[in-house]
Amino acid sequence: MSAPPIAGVLETAIYVADLARSRAFYEDVLGLSPMFTDARLVAYPIGRSVLLVFLRGGATEAVVMPGGVIPGHDGAGRIHYALSIAAADLPGWATWLAAHGVAEEGRTQWPRGGTSLYFRDPDGHLGELATPGIWPHEG
Amino acid sequence: MSAPPIAGVLETAIYVADLARSRAFYEDVLGLSPMFTDARLVAYPIGRSVLLVFLRGGATEAVVMPGGVIPGHDGAGRIHYALSIAAADLPGWATWLAAHGVAEEGRTQWPRGGTSLYFRDPDGHLGELATPGIWPHEG
Numbered sequence: 001m002s003a004p005p006i007a008g009v010l011e012t013a014i015y016v017a018d019l020a021r022s023r024a025f026y027e028d029v030l031g032l033s034p035m036f037t038d039a040r041l042v043a044y045p046i047g048r049s050v051l052l053v054f055l056r057g058g059a060t061e062a063v064v065m066p067g068g069v070i071p072g073h074d075g076a077g078r079i080h081y082a083l084s085i086a087a088a089d090l091p092g093w094a095t096w097l098a099a100h101g102v103a104e105e106g107r108t109q110w111p112r113g114g115t116s117l118y119f120r121d122p123d124g125h126l127g128e129l130a131t132p133g134i135w136p137h138e139g
Numbered sequence: 140m141s142a143p144p145i146a147g148v149l150e151t152a153i154y155v156a157d158l159a160r161s162r163a164f165y166e167d168v169l170g171l172s173p174m175f176t177d178a179r180l181v182a183y184p185i186g187r188s189v190l191l192v193f194l195r196g197g198a199t200e201a202v203v204m205p206g207g208v209i210p211g212h213d214g215a216g217r218i219h220y221a222l223s224i225a226a227a228d229l230p231g232w233a234t235w236l237a238a239h240g241v242a243e244e245g246r247t248q249w250p251r252g253g254t255s256l257y258f259r260d261p262d263g264h265l266g267e268l269a270t271p272g273i274w275p276h277e278g
Binding site: 001002003004005006007008009010011012013015029030031032035036043045046047048049050051052054059062065067068069070071072073074075076077078079080081082083084085086089092093096105106107108109110111116118120125126128129130134135136137138 | 140141142143144145146147148149150151152154168169170171174175182184185186187188189190191193198201204206207208209210211212213214215216217218219220221222223224225228231232235244245246247248249250255257259264265267268269273274275276277
């Protein structure tokens, strides 16, 4: 017997101190558009996935809804995440981030041809813009 | 002017206390196969994305590599993530988790038709197995 298959990663979560401050960053700088917002959460569609930005401490307790229960969770620290971009968009992203006062904290060239550009969000989370050619299962 | 496009979420990170314990869970229970491992990290391909399991405190300092620098990061708490599964695989997953002693901590039916099954990993991270029909941008 083996486990049933998993098709992909649907949701990636970060936890932030100030939702308004994070929305300004993720919407005005990263260009994302929320598909859901409430007092404790903003959800951004990215490709077929979802980036969930939770207010720190806002989801610690289980939430009972008409359809069931969402157990509690919470996170701290400076979490890493990576977002895929086209290689042709890397120069435009570097210019765009600089124009918005977001420092390029590092850049890495990978043996398979990909490039990673690193930046911090307002909570210090380590964001990465990644062009194709980083991991063996790509392409 | 608007931001250049983002194609998807490439990497989702969690931070754990014991890599061997986490590998037993993610490989033997969730059925994932690592494509990279070292003393501080295990990387699992999932669809076109990557789940990164970092040893807590293992990536706090910047890493200098031949191709550049990876800035530091770290996380704590019980982070949430969701993995996509086919609707037809939900009963099999429920049976599989139970057979491996993993409690189903909650289940939610969503108005769009999707189902979420929640579980905890060994660090208390809140994993979710999600069938299609949760978010408006799906399908």
